[in-house]
Structure formats: structure tokens, C-alpha cells
Amino acid sequence: CLNGKTTAPGTLTSPTLTGGLTKISMDYTKMFTDTELSVTITVTELSTGNVYTHVVSKSGLDKNEKYVVYSDEWVLETPVVGDYTVVITNNCPSNSTSNKDRFTILSLELQ
Secondary structure, three states: OEOOOOOOOOEEEOOOEOOOEEEEEEEEEOOOOOOOEEEEEEEEEOOOOOEEEEEEEEOOOOOOOOOOOEEEEEEEEEEEOOOEEEEEEEOOOOOOOOOOOOEEEEEEEEO
16 A cells, blocks of 8 residues: 655555566555545666656545455556566645555556
């Protein structure tokens, strides 16, 4: 679960990964009173320094509805070759200083 307040947005950073990357699939949910979710996925190809970004978001969610699973699939236009890192950062879409926009990753698959 990534924190969702502007003073301390949650971030998940991978170690150096190898073998290249063509697609990222993620299942996620909200477990609290969020009405909007948004994270940015950043992939950095270490040999070239190329950076690729993708935003995953849902808005207008019912604050009382919890544990609904949402899915996102990102197929990179240019496959990453060799070593890379992945960073997922909560965008705190409501701009709240309280921990309102918590984003929970249920599964993450890198192919």
C-alpha cells in the first residue's frame, strides 16, 4: 500500500532487474476512503538512460466501496533491453495532506 498524502507520497523502487521488459501488468485496489487513485510507473533502462513513464489512474470512485480489483496493462512501445529499474510513485491526486489517496498493489507482473 503506497501512502497517499502530499507531504509523504508512497514510492516503491525495484532493485536492478535484468533480462529486458516489454510489458507491465498490475492489479490494484483501494482499501480505505479514496475516491481517486493515481500512480506513475517509471522505467529506466540503465544501459542507455532512457526513461519511460506510464500513469495508472481511476477517478470518481465510491468512497464506501472497498476491495474492488482494477487492472492495468502497459505494453512499452520500445522494449527495454538489458538491465532496468522500476519506480512506482503515488501521485496523491486529491492533493490532500492527510493519507487519503492510498493505492494498494495486489499483483505486479513484469514481462
